[in-house]
Amino acid sequence: MGKKITIGASVLAVFLLAALGAFFNVYHSAMAQKNDGHEEAIERALKETDLKNAESVETFNGLKQYYVITGLNKSNEAVYVWVPEDSKEKPVLKLAADGISEKKALEIVKAKQNPEKVISVKLGMEKTIPLWEVKYIDDRNRYTYDLINFSNGEIRKHIAIKK
Structure with a gap:
């Protein structure tokens, strides 16, 4: 009986180490892609x-x-x-x-769209126009993007996706 427990524990330990190694490999690959370039x-x-x-x-x-x-x-x-x-x-x-600041872009979105939860605010570009991309969950529980013109603060695009 003791031998079976030792063998079972050894097999479980090897399996857990293999799973942990696979997780770290996937994580490392994902992070490398994120910073690639x-x-x-x-x-x-x-x-x-x-x-x-x-x-x-x-x-x-x-x-x-x-x-x-x-x-x-x-x-x-x-x-x-x-x-x-x-x-x-x-x-x-x-x-x-x-241009407008990250804080100002967020204020514009909060004033016009009333987001429930802000996910991120970051700079981007669309058709040679620098912009702020504000991602959030709106008051209808949709995943939403607003693209705010960096130069003048106008909302260029509003995209809402049902969850």
Whole structure:
């Protein structure tokens, strides 16, 4: 009886270790994909724009994929750089002061749409127009995106998806 328990425990331990290894492999692969392209985007922005220092990078997947870099220009002003995935397209640099802030974009959405729960607010680009993407759950329990024009604060697009 004792031998059966030892063998069972050993088999269970091997199974758990294999499952744990598989989980970490999947997690590592997913995180690598999330950050894939960030270093190359920073290098392009440093070379092709007035960016001096990159503080953060996020990937935006809209109609096209962009890497959005937050940083400082050579005059130490806060800037955003939208780097298209397609290397034939030029990066776009904007002074943070020339557009609305993340906080202002969220205020616009809260005033017009009354979200129940905000999921995220991040910079993006659609058809050469820099924007803020605000994701939230609306008052009808729908997963909702609002695309806010970075330059003037207008809601460019409102998309609501039933859960």
